[in-house]
Amino acid sequence: MACSSKDSGEAIVNNKIPNLIIALLTACFSFSLAAQPNSSAWFGLQLPAGIGDPHAASVDVSSANPIAAAIPRGEEGFTQLQGDTLFAYVGEIVQFSRQSRADGNRVWGRVTGFESARRTIDWTAQQFRDAGLVNIEVQDYASNGEMWWANDWQVTLLADDAFGPGSRNIVLESSLPTGDSFIEQDSIIATVIDTGHIDAAIPDIDINGKIAVQRLNPLTGAYSERTATRERAQQLMALGAVAVINVVEQLGNMHTRDFSRCNGPCFNIGTADGEFLLDAVKRAQQAGLEQELQLQLSLDASNLTGLSGQNVLGIVPGVNGLQGENIVVNAHVDGWYDAAxxxxxxxxxxxxxARHFAQHPPQRTIIxxxxxxxxxxxLNGPSNLVRMNPQLLGSTILVxxxxxxxxxxxxxxxxxxxxxxxPMSFSITNAAPFLTTLTHAAMARYGFxxxxxxxxxxxxxxxxxxxxxxxMIQAIHSGPLYHASGDVLETISVPGLERAARFYTYFIDQIAMADKALIDP
Ligand SMILES: [Zn+2]
Incomplete structure (x- = not known):
């Protein structure tokens, strides 16, 4: 893009032709040589490569070889719990996200309130039917509030002839507005200023009227940096910033769907785009051009109302039918991006x-x-489920x-x-000794x-x-790909799926036959 004939045309205005030819050669064939500042496009910096295929893993998983799942004696016939079978389900579920991107959604995924989550719910209902579950229901519920939503946006680093001949505007493709961001006018254009890392104090520089950039390194996912990122962005807005850019330093050029309420327009950008932006800020400073380095931000966002969500339920009756106590087993169907x-x-x-227990009925009923x-x-699913199913859940003993x-x-x-x-954190909300002992035994049995x-x-x-x-019981982790577009199919462990399925099947089977007094002492 830096080598088009249009660039040559523009550049001729300001440059003698021999210089131009040298500059173009440099720009087109040797970014890495980073010759004299301003003698080639964008100070000679390598331009960001764009977003590429966002369904491919950012992490190199080619050498991943997770250890095989343990299959205790007597469980060889539990064919529903095999890793390959589970991985095929993950692939089908991820496909609903990919479809949502193919349908033109810039924030794709399986998003409740939209068709993508509805399709995933319907797929799950069909799985329950195929498995032979009873009392299968898709329950609709209405939104009880507004949902911020971004339809379209653009973050563009604006070129200036002073940055080198052939410099053209650069759209930072990994950009994503953060929750509750709005831009009322057509766009904001302002000078960019680097304010450093979110863990460092805001430097004593003039931020007023500028677009402030801050960096973060979410080692365990955006979740871990949520508060620090938001609070520092709010401080930058209070100091007069007109917008804040969060450079999410991980790898590749991922979208990160996280952070909100920064009290102004805020955008996340990925690692490669962030590196380019910060390098450009530095080069502009060195060249005395810091005022000229500007971003243009546009955003079409709104608060949506009147949305509806869905839960799907299906029941495997216990050996004595639907009478008696039951256990609820929950999984959320929605997710940002591929959300594998x-x-x-x-x-x-x-x-x-569900398929396994339909063939091997447990002592207690499982919902x-x-x-x-x-x-x-x-649009929270579980709270609506609790509200809409008081009778059903009245006889539940564990979730x-x-x-x-x-x-x-x-x-x-x-x-x-x-x-x-x-590695996952495990929660047993009542710390019951029976549940604790059972968990340790099941961990050892399956290597979960x-x-x-x-x-x-x-x-x-x-x-x-x-x-x-x-x-309530759950294992959960918040890994580095949390809420990032890099959370793709290839990052899922096939034996890991089987480990989880066998661990939980055993765990639920044991709970289904244990005294209630042990489960809820
Ligand atoms: Zn989740």
Whole structure:
């Protein structure tokens, strides 16, 4: 793009032809040589490569070889729980996200309130029917609030002849507005200023009227940097910034769908775009051109109302039928981008277990729930499920949630891939000794990669079930690809899926036959 004839035409105005030819040669064939500043486009910097194929893994998973799942004696016939079967479900679920991108959604995924999540719910209902579950229901519920939504936007670094001949505007393709951002006018154009890392104090520089850039390194995913990023962005806005750019330093050029309420227009950009932007700021400073380095931001966003979400339920009756107590097993169906690890893996395990238990009836009844609205404000699935099903849930003794349970172990310090899965936190909200002992036994039996210290807090999708006052269980991790477009199919561990499915099947089977007094002492 730096080598088009239009560039030559523009450049001729300001340059003598021999210089121009040298400059173009430099720009087109030797970015890496980074000759004299301003003698080639964009100070001689290598231009960002764009977004590429966002369904391909950013992490190099080619050498990943997770250890095989343990199959205890007597479980050889549990064919529904095999890794390949589970991985095929993950692929089908991820396809609903890919379809949403193919349909033209810039924020793609399986998003409750939109067709993509509805399709995933219907697929889950069909899986329940195929498995032979009873009382299968898709329950619609209405939004009880607004949901911020971005239809379209652009973040463009504006070229100036002073940056070198052939410099053209650069669209930062990884950009994504953060929640609650709005731009009322056609666009904002302002000078860019680097304010450093979110862990560092804001430097004593004039931020007023500028677009402030801050960097973050979310080693365990955006989740871990949520508060620090938002609070510092709010400070930058209070100092007069007209917008804030969060450079999410990970790898590749991923979109990150996270952060909100920065009190002004804010955008996340990926690693490669961020590197280019910050290098350009530095070069402009060195050349005394810092005022000339400007971004143009445009954004078409609105608060949507009147949306609806869906939960899907299906029941495997216990050996004595539908009378008596039951266990709820939940997995959220929705997710940002391909969302293979958040939460196609959990939903795949849910579907596989529904099929398994339909063939191997448990002592107590199991209610399987594919829940909506984990990521859509005003549309929380579990809280609507609790509200809409008081009779059904009145006889529930425990809720178990399947969420983020089979992603490859990715070390974000060097982006290497380990031999197992992401280590998960395990929650037993009532810390019942029976449940604790059972978990340790099941961990040893299947090699499920849980942190040995269990928690009583329950983040993730269990929040909506809290009002039931029941014991709740879940394994969950927040890995480096959390809410990033790099959360793709290839990052899922096939043996990890099987480990999770076998662990939970055994765990649920044991709970289904245990005394209630042990489960909820
Ligand atoms: Zn999740």
């Amino acid at each position: 690890g958040d939460n196609a893996d959990g939903l795949a395990v849910l579907v596989a277990m 399987f729930v594919g829940s909506g609205g984990h990521h859509s404000s005003g 178990l949630n399947l969420e983020h349970i089979a992603q490859l172990e990715i070390d974000s310090s060097d982006w290497s891939v380990g031999p197992k899965e992401q 990669n849980l942190n040995p210290q269990f928690r009583t807090s329950a983040p993730g999708d269990l929040g909506g079930y809290r009002s039931l006052g029941l014991p």
